[in-house]
Amino acid sequence: MSELTVTSTYEGLRAIGPWLREIVEPLDDDVAAPLLARMELALQELGTNTVDHADSPDGSFVLRSTIGDDSVRIELRDRGRSTVDVSTIPTPDADEPQVRGYGMMIIEQLVSRLEYAHDGEHNVWTATFEIDHPASGPENSEH
Amino acid sequence: MSELTVTSTYEGLRAIGPWLREIVEPLDDDVAAPLLARMELALQELGTNTVDHADSPDGSFVLRSTIGDDSVRIELRDRGRSTVDVSTIPTPDADEPQVRGYGMMIIEQLVSRLEYAHDGEHNVWTATFEIDHPASGPENSEH
Amino acid sequence: MDITTSTHNVDIVVVAMTGRLDALESAQVRALLTEHIEAGSHRIVIDLSAVEFVDSAGLAALVQAMKRSRSAGGDVRLVRPTDANAYRVFELTKFDQVFDIGDTAEDLVSGW
Amino acid sequence: MDITTSTHNVDIVVVAMTGRLDALESAQVRALLTEHIEAGSHRIVIDLSAVEFVDSAGLAALVQAMKRSRSAGGDVRLVRPTDANAYRVFELTKFDQVFDIGDTAEDLVSGW
Ligand SMILES: Nc1ncnc2c1ncn2[C@@H]1O[C@H](COP(=O)(O)OP(=O)(O)O)[C@@H](O)[C@H]1O
Numbered sequence: 001m002s003e004l005t006v007t008s009t010y011e012g013l014r015a016i017g018p019w020l021r022e023i024v025e026p027l028d029d030d031v032a033a034p035l036l037a038r039m040e041l042a043l044q045e046l047g048t049n050t051v052d053h054a055d056s057p058d059g060s061f062v063l064r065s066t067i068g069d070d071s072v073r074i075e076l077r078d079r080g081r082s083t084v085d086v087s088t089i090p091t092p093d094a095d096e097p098q099v100r101g102y103g104m105m106i107i108e109q110l111v112s113r114l115e116y117a118h119d120g121e122h123n124v125w126t127a128t129f130e131i132d133h134p135a136s137g138p139e140n141s142e143h
Numbered sequence: 144m145s146e147l148t149v150t151s152t153y154e155g156l157r158a159i160g161p162w163l164r165e166i167v168e169p170l171d172d173d174v175a176a177p178l179l180a181r182m183e184l185a186l187q188e189l190g191t192n193t194v195d196h197a198d199s200p201d202g203s204f205v206l207r208s209t210i211g212d213d214s215v216r217i218e219l220r221d222r223g224r225s226t227v228d229v230s231t232i233p234t235p236d237a238d239e240p241q242v243r244g245y246g247m248m249i250i251e252q253l254v255s256r257l258e259y260a261h262d263g264e265h266n267v268w269t270a271t272f273e274i275d276h277p278a279s280g281p282e283n284s285e286h
Numbered sequence: 287m288d289i290t291t292s293t294h295n296v297d298i299v300v301v302a303m304t305g306r307l308d309a310l311e312s313a314q315v316r317a318l319l320t321e322h323i324e325a326g327s328h329r330i331v332i333d334l335s336a337v338e339f340v341d342s343a344g345l346a347a348l349v350q351a352m353k354r355s356r357s358a359g360g361d362v363r364l365v366r367p368t369d370a371n372a373y374r375v376f377e378l379t380k381f382d383q384v385f386d387i388g389d390t391a392e393d394l395v396s397g398w
Numbered sequence: 399m400d401i402t403t404s405t406h407n408v409d410i411v412v413v414a415m416t417g418r419l420d421a422l423e424s425a426q427v428r429a430l431l432t433e434h435i436e437a438g439s440h441r442i443v444i445d446l447s448a449v450e451f452v453d454s455a456g457l458a459a460l461v462q463a464m465k466r467s468r469s470a471g472g473d474v475r476l477v478r479p480t481d482a483n484a485y486r487v488f489e490l491t492k493f494d495q496v497f498d499i500g501d502t503a504e505d506l507v508s509g510w
């Protein structure tokens with residue numbers, strides 16, 4: 001498990017990529033690279049939403065990672081007092097290109113699973129990324 | 144009846160417009176103007192075809208007009224030795240803009256009737272243009 | 287992030303014609319347009335607003351230039367003749383649907 | 399027939415970017431593009447070939463400029479990022495079908 005405290009500014013978000021890079025370090029390159037790209041964009045969008053929309057009195061939020069054999073789980077925990085009603089977030093209209101509002105749409109396509117909870121003090125977003133192990137027969141499987 | 148001998152060159156064709164203008168002179172302006180425009184474009188195209196395609200040994204062709212109450216007939220007579228098979232003239236393909244080959248298509252939309260004959264010595268094209276008299280009740284018809 | 291800005295110029299040639307665009311003039315017009323296209327100017331506006339008469343040979347000069355310029359990534363766009371009779375040949379051949387046609391040269395230049 | 403020829407110049411602005419086009423850079427990019435459009439240059443090529451990362455805020459700066467320039471009769475056209483990951487946000491939002499996207503700035507300028 002690894003933890004990162006992120007300053008709740010656009011500049012602060014720049015720390016997320018290098019932290020994710022360390023997390024996927026133990027994995028084979030061909031697995032790590034595409035996983036890192038998915039995670040980096042998804043966490044950038046989740047982080048931007050926290051900066052833009054969460055009412056965060058201490059100006060920072062915390063990321064925690066757990067890496068398993070088959071997935072990486074990243075938890076984003078802010079001190080935002082406003083609870084989010086995920087079901088009311090609108091999906092952009094495909095026929096009418098708009099300028100903003102694509103964040104959630106992007107995240108949902110990158111994560112394997114996204115959960116949201118509010119535990120009294122914090123908004124907690126949990127993003128799970130399944131690891132795409134290269135197809136391998138039972139013979140040469142080394143897991 | 145009126146007659147015009149046209150030199151079989153593109154420059155010679157310039158005489159056709161003024162000659163047609165005289166022919167429609169007796170008609171009311173609102174009838175003459177659109178009729179003249181139709182005849183001028185149709186005869187320009189027929190004349191161009193004669194210049195381009197007819198084998199005319201004396202380098203000229205003759206136009207004759209007959210004006211009736213309801214139509215103007217223009218006959219184009221050249222000394223071209225080659226007979227034309229009107230049925231083999233191809234219609235341009237609507238989907239594939241081409242550079243030439245629109246002459247006959249234009250003529251057919253402008254004339255009320257077009258006849259072709261070869262009388263041994265001459266190709267004879269006869270174009271009939273019906274006169275569009277303005278709609279008038281039997282009361283104020285002055286014809 | 288590093289940002290570098292540069293500006294590239296492209297030419298639009300505007301050719302304004304008066305009088306008759308017919309079989310007699312067609313060769314001259316064709317030569318003029320070919321010259322521009324071969325010199326690399328393949329964005330051409332032909333202002334026909336003051337033209338009195340257009341026949342199929344005149345049209346052919348415009349069509350040939352339009353095809354050549356389009357295949358070079360450009361186009362020949364037309365200002366509509368003020369005289370409806372001069373526009374007739376475009377309608378009868380349906381080239382009114384093939385050409386991009388506008389009301390003034392300024393419109394066509396600024397909207398390119 | 400009388401023929402008059404004149405030549406009009408139009409500008410294509412080419413903006414080449416490197417690094418990250420993200421929420422942090424988005425305001426700067428937006429301001430730069432707005433400046434060009436308000437100065438009358440509404441034909442813009444944005445060369446993203448060397449960009450490493452694009453997020454939805456970076457995309458938003460491009461979309462806003464594209465909408466403004468299109469309504470002025472121009473366009474914002476893009477050179478595709480060499481890094482497929484940096485192109486992902488265009489695919490996920492389907493803006494790869496809204497923007498006119500090319501392989502090099504030269505292609506986009508000469509084919510404008
Ligand atoms: N972390 C968050 N805290 C509060 N509200 C949020 C959060 N994330 C998203 N939202 C709400 O969901 C909406 C849609 O978010 P998103 O799809 O990322 O688009 P955008 O942020 O561009 O508006 C936001 O406008 C906001 O109302």
Ligand SMILES: Nc1ncnc2c1ncn2[C@@H]1O[C@H](COP(=O)(O)OP(=O)(O)O)[C@@H](O)[C@H]1O
Nearest residue numbers: 192193195196197227232243244245246247248
């Ligand atoms: N007066 C004519 N004498 C001989 N052949 C003709 C004549 N008019 C038309 N044709 C034939 O019909 C073809 C089609 O004519 P047209 O539709 O006017 O197109 P274009 O003259 O551009 O080829 C000509 O190419 C020619 O072979």
